[in-house]
Amino acid sequence: MTSFLPSLLGGALIGLSSAMLLILNGRIAGISGIVGRVVQGINVWTNAAFVVGLLLGPVVYFAAFHHWPAVTVTASLPLVMLAGLLVGFGSRMGSGCTSGHGVMGLARLSPRSIAAVLTFLASGIVAVALLRGAAL
């Protein structure tokens, strides 16, 4: 039960950040797009600044709570590699990920984002069901 409140608060801060980036810079806070633009060398300073902030976030968390947020990875390294390739390729092909489509896209009621979110939730559920079935 106690995990619901931090999740709700954390989510609200993510929404606030997304709204802030749109109101100030006129940009959608889509992480795959921002990271992709750093790689492509488009508007590097602003996009890289967002990424640096993203990495600072957990450091601020550590400073506030004196422990790091939990990160437990059960997937084997080869599986992590495959997952990375699929996430990178798929997010570029689908023009977004959990942040751009999931947060700002849903908030804008974009039909494309609603379709994207339903699709990646469904395939994510399938992937986890396959993992459980294969006991990987």
Add this chain to the structure above:
Amino acid sequence: MRHIKLQPVAALAAGTLFGFGLALSGMLNPVRVQGFLDVFGVWDPSLAFVLGGAVAVAMAGMAWVRRMSRPLLAERFHVPMNSRIDAPLVIGSAIFGLGWGLGGFCPGPAMASLSLGLTPTLVFVAFMLAGMVAHDRFLVRRPS
């Protein structure tokens, strides 16, 4: 534009807030992400509150944006106007979701948790970047 030089500062602040929100929410933990997607197993619905909270606040922000003629630090809003649900969107999202479920990482949490210096995260991000470059190299994006 007078204020355009402040864009990186705004981006840094928004990024930090985003990363802190991810850390607080539990989204950084791949095991919890997989638990959220494990609807046929021991389902952990708590991360639905992350999406709910984020979308609710972002919607309030959108209500404000609709009354603005332009952003505070830029000439115009860069918001996609395309509303066509096409094959790259659906196929790309399906591929993305498979990777998300297999590893429990999506781009935001993976980037944010780089600061913890864990090997699986570093490997994931390296391969995610490779996947992005592979897409941009081999598939030409359609004009939208």
